[in-house]
Amino acid sequence: MAKTVLITGCSSGFGLASARLFGERGWNVVATMRDTAKAAHLESTDTTLVTRLDVEDHYSIDLAIAAGIERFGVIDALVNNAGYGLFAIFEGVSRQAIQRQFDVNLFGMMDVTRAILPHFRKNRAGTIVNMSSGAGVFAAPMASAYSASKFAVEGFSEALSYELAALGIRVKLIEPGGAPSTGFVTRSGTEGSVVPIDADYYPFLEHISQIYGGMAGGADPDAIQKVAAAVFEAATDGLDRLRYVPTEDVRPLLDARRQTSEEQYEAVVRGLFSSPDPAKPAHRSIFT
Numbered sequence: 001m002a003k004t005v006l007i008t009g010c011s012s013g014f015g016l017a018s019a020r021l022f023g024e025r026g027w028n029v030v031a032t033m034r035d036t037a038k039a040a041h042l043e044s045t046d047t048t049l050v051t052r053l054d055v056e057d058h059y060s061i062d063l064a065i066a067a068g069i070e071r072f073g074v075i076d077a078l079v080n081n082a083g084y085g086l087f088a089i090f091e092g093v094s095r096q097a098i099q100r101q102f103d104v105n106l107f108g109m110m111d112v113t114r115a116i117l118p119h120f121r122k123n124r125a126g127t128i129v130n131m132s133s134g135a136g137v138f139a140a141p142m143a144s145a146y147s148a149s150k151f152a153v154e155g156f157s158e159a160l161s162y163e164l165a166a167l168g169i170r171v172k173l174i175e176p177g178g179a180p181s182t183g184f185v186t187r188s189g190t191e192g193s194v195v196p197i198d199a200d201y202y203p204f205l206e207h208i209s210q211i212y213g214g215m216a217g218g219a220d221p222d223a224i225q226k227v228a229a230a231v232f233e234a235a236t237d238g239l240d241r242l243r244y245v246p247t248e249d250v251r252p253l254l255d256a257r258r259q260t261s262e263e264q265y266e267a268v269v270r271g272l273f274s275s276p277d278p279a280k281p282a283h284r285s286i287f288t
Contacts, residue, residue: 004028004072005235006065008053008112009082011038014131014176017228018079023048025232030068030075034082055082055108061115069119077127077235078116080109085135085146089205092196098145105149110156117169124168129234130157132173134250138257138265141208141273161242172234173243176227177250178219211273220247 005022009015010031019031019042031042032053044050049071053064068075083105086097113128120126135143136150154173161171197205220226223246230246245254256268 001073002026002028002047003076004030004068004074005077005079006030006032006068006075006116007079007081008032008055010042010050011035014224014227014231015079015081016041017224018081018231019048021228021232022235028072030064030072032064053082053112055112056103058111058115061112065116065119074123075116075119076125077129078112079129079131079231079235080112081131081231082108083131083149085143087142087146089142089197089201090144091198091201093145098148101145102149102152105146106152106156109153113160117164120164120169121167126169127172127235128157128160128164128169129172129174129231131231132157132175134175134177134254137175137250138253138269140269141204142212158242165240170240171242174227174230174234175243175245175250175254176223176230177247178216178223208273215249220249223247223249 005027007015007019007022007029010019011033015031015033019029023029027047029048031039031048031050033039033050034052034054036050036052039050042048042050049068051064051067052060054060065075084101086093086101109130116126116128120128130153132153133146133150135147136154139147139151157171157173164171226246230244234241234244245251253268253272256265260268
């Protein structure tokens, strides 16, 4: 029998690409999103169920899981992909905006996971694939709320993997870099644009915009396909492996974080984001 995956955030980007890839590989797919009117690139078929799931709405979570089980009999894997990024100067970000960042990126992921665990426990099988980020391993300016939420996803997923191992349930983390073509960057920019900024930050913002401009230019053009492939690998390889890094653009900082001393890591990051030396070019990037 074909296996079944439930994926959140399938209206675009990594979620949409993952839904398509699982379908191409013979899986049944429960493709979920907040607004099914945005499912222009997906439609319900004999092997694909497009249905509503808003990670901030507990009722919709329960309904989507029940609908998937009713249609396909069993759900074998969950991909917690839904999320967005709030990128802004922290001082200007309201508590409400930060709360929503965590509600979507962390608490919503936890709620979907909690809701499906009884089904996985009953079957003594299941794989949970959580979408993290390079920014969940290293931190960067303007990403304090986003990094905090993804750092939490990392800790939650690792701890959960130990809790569930004896029940035959695996937990995996995907740590991608940037992917400008997903629409994530556009949404992130919109979120940040409404945050008030004090003039004291203007010199820093001018500098950091140049840094991030260089990074965007070095983002992996095939990131969407590579992330989808990593999600599929994590869900199907049967290994007790926790972390997957699908794109090379974040590898330098991931290696600095995990393979060097704290002092060396901090030197790399401070060197990347510190105020520019007038004698050096303004644009710098970890990708070149």
